[in-house]
Amino acid sequence: MSASFHRLEKLLFGWPDELPKQLPTTDLAVDASCYLRRQDWTSSEAILLSGLALDPDDLELFWLLIFLRLSESRYLSIPDLLKSVEQYEQHQHVPFWYLKVQFRLTNRSNLDLDKLYPLIEKQTNSELLRQLSLIAIALRLCDFKKVEFLVTHFSGPNCLEFLRLKARFLEMVGNGKESLSIVSKALNRFPTHRGLARQTSIHAINAKDSKAVIPALRVGVSHHGEVPSFLTQIVQVKLMQRQPSLGRRAALVDSTWSSIDSHQINVANHVSTYEHCGNVEWFPWLLPSLRDPWFKEDFDIGLLTNLNLQYASIESPIASELATSFCNRLASLPLIAAQLAQAPQAQAATLPKKIAWVSGDIAYHPVSRFLHSFLRYAHTVGSQEHVIVCTEDHLEHSLASHFEALKGVDVLDLAPIPKQNRVPFVREHNIDIAVDLSGWTGGCFQPGFLARMAPLQINYLGYFASTGNPSTDYWLGDENLFPNPMSEWHTEKLHRLDRCFLAWEPSQIFPESQVDVTEAPKGGIRFGSFNHNRKLSDATLALWGQILESIPDSRLVLKANVQTDQGTQELLRRRMIRQGLDPQKVIWLPLADSSHDHLAQYANIDVALDCFPNGGCTTTCEALWMGVPVITLTGNTYVSRMSTAVLKGADLGEWCVNSKQEYLNMAIAQAQQLNVLRLDRDKWRNHIKNNPIGDAHSLMASLLSSFNYLYSSISSI
Secondary structure: OOHHHHHHHHHHOOOHHHHHOOHEEEEEEEHHHHHOOOOOHHHHHHHHHHHHOOOOOOOHHHHHHHOOOOOHOOOOHHHHHHHHHHHHHOOOOOOHHHHHHHHHHHHOOOOOOOHHHHHHHHOOOHHHHHHHHHHHHHHHHOOOOHHHHHOOOOOOOOHHHHHHHHHHHHOOOHHHHHOOOOOHHHHHHHHOOHHHHHHHHHHHHOOHHHHHHHHHHHHHHHHHHOHHHHHHHHHHHHHOOOOHHHHHHHHHHHHHHHHHHOOHHHHHHHHHHHOOOOOOHHHHOOHHEEEEEEEEEEEEEEEHHHHHHHHHOOOHHHHHHHHHHHHHHHHOOOOHHHHHHOOOOOOOOOOEEEEEEEEOOOOOOOHHHHHHHHOOHHHHOOOOOOEEEEEOOHHHHHHHHHOOOOOOOOEOOOOOOOHHHHHHHHHHHOOOEEEEEOOOOOOOHHHHHHHHOOOOOEOOOOOOOOOOOOOOOOEEEOOOOOOOOOOOOOOOOOEEEOOOOOOOOOOOOOHHHHOOOOOOOOOOOOOEEEOOOOHOOHHHHHHHHHHHOOOOOOEEEOOOOOOOOHHHHHHHHHHHHHHOOOHHHHHEEOOOOOOOHHHHHHHHHHHEEEEOOOOOHHHHHHHOOOOOOEEEEOOOOOHHHHHHHHHHHHOHHHHOOOOHHHHHHHHHHHOOOOOHHHOHHHHHHHHHHOOHOHHHHHHHHHHHHHHHHHHHHHHOO
């Protein structure tokens, strides 16, 4: 039954089309190797365990059983097997040293991992395993120069294990497109490999390549079912597809698996599915351990970033506690502490020469729409250089080229830069002011701002609360976002612009610049909201229910998820019933196929109803632009005053009310003058064009004036 490892190595690392087509053969070791390579765990274990019973001294059977990630085994674990075979380490024909390396990598521990280099370097029983092990360890230690050398000089076959390591390396250094191409081609050749299907889907998600994500997951699920390997990615995809109830289902299946398995669930995914289903009011009652960044050594940055965002969106006092403790935790990390000690200082008695706009949303996203509208005027009102710092790679959806086309604007792409090198990379460009356009939203770069990339750092536009980051100096807004006195918690100093904090003057590259005002709907008055489910608080639904009850023949038009996701609509209907809103009076619109189609859907609405406390901003601008006025309830925080700032910037302050009763009265008044309301929908767009909110040139001038003042104040200290 014994066979040399070298004879089996080609089978264990081969592609399916290189393996014997007919099994079983007369050689149990060959059969076991082929079944293992094909990930047919049941057949391989049956052969190997029966072989061990006959000949317990046949060490190669132990080796085969452990090899290729046998965390898949239903009966045996890697730690148990390693313990049982330690006595055989002197048998050089079996590479037990490789099992130790794999065990350390599987355990996700970097402690003294570099001390394995000497052990690996002296091995001679398998050159292929030696090279793969060196690459894997260097990759775990983020020693990219060593990885690049090892990958370039790899002398083994072009096997799957090498391609997977190479793809991980390319993604980690920012070449997401090539890494995705490598694993996608490999998956076409080896579609039954569970780990490869999972890796391909992860690369596709990270690259934001929607065309590649679904096929990879379908391949994996079709061969293996809804197993934990794919559930995390399924949740993320369903959230991106605006199917949150299906995402929540996948998250719950993952929880069920964790009750019978030892794998760790993705808590951030679970939290996000409930948020996207509209259950944000549950967040204050989440387990305290979720809110504490110190609850484990390898704290989940993704989870805590989500929680910062979500608590702030509902005006929870927990947001300030979480942001503060999270920033303290980040600041204690050696890399950030070392970078902070070398923070750049402002030049004395000078004005800023270079301004960086840092965002993970340089794509068709509200931040880019607002940013492009005023940056196109930058060269006409100042002499500063402007740099767009992209923290996320959006591949074919990126708008980086459109920003580069603007005079006086350059683009820095951080995606190819290893995370530990990003702050020094930005500093090399001598940035005077770094403007944070993300806060704690997706693609944010709070660790970079905490380490300080520029002498002056500003929180502006992309986030609706204080970041809690002690290295961010100012929070930019206007008198409507920052009432005087300002009672909302914040760590930054406040600075109020002398005009509306944003401008809605659509650039030609965006669809809203190319569409006309929509016609009015027919029949009874149609109220509506195109805001996300997460903003539909119980208080909002209850007030909307009163409006529909008070106005005969009125209807509420909603659009927040795809119509195929019936579960989300069912959950929302139940919440409506509990709050006294009749779901039969709701018109559900489908998600639009294009931005033009989305804007055209405003033809279904007479009056837009803003949510509270998490109100609209972009949706408020869009509604007015498409001929639909907006009623908003002015709150006490930034997140509940954005629509107020937009409306007052458009000289429509009468649409901002201060109580729920005034909100109800305003809605009833519009129903009573419906004919007048529908007569001239162009006037709402004209209000934008003829007031400060429609003047992006003025906004750019105001921003630069403020930047000069703020920079001068710190350079004179």
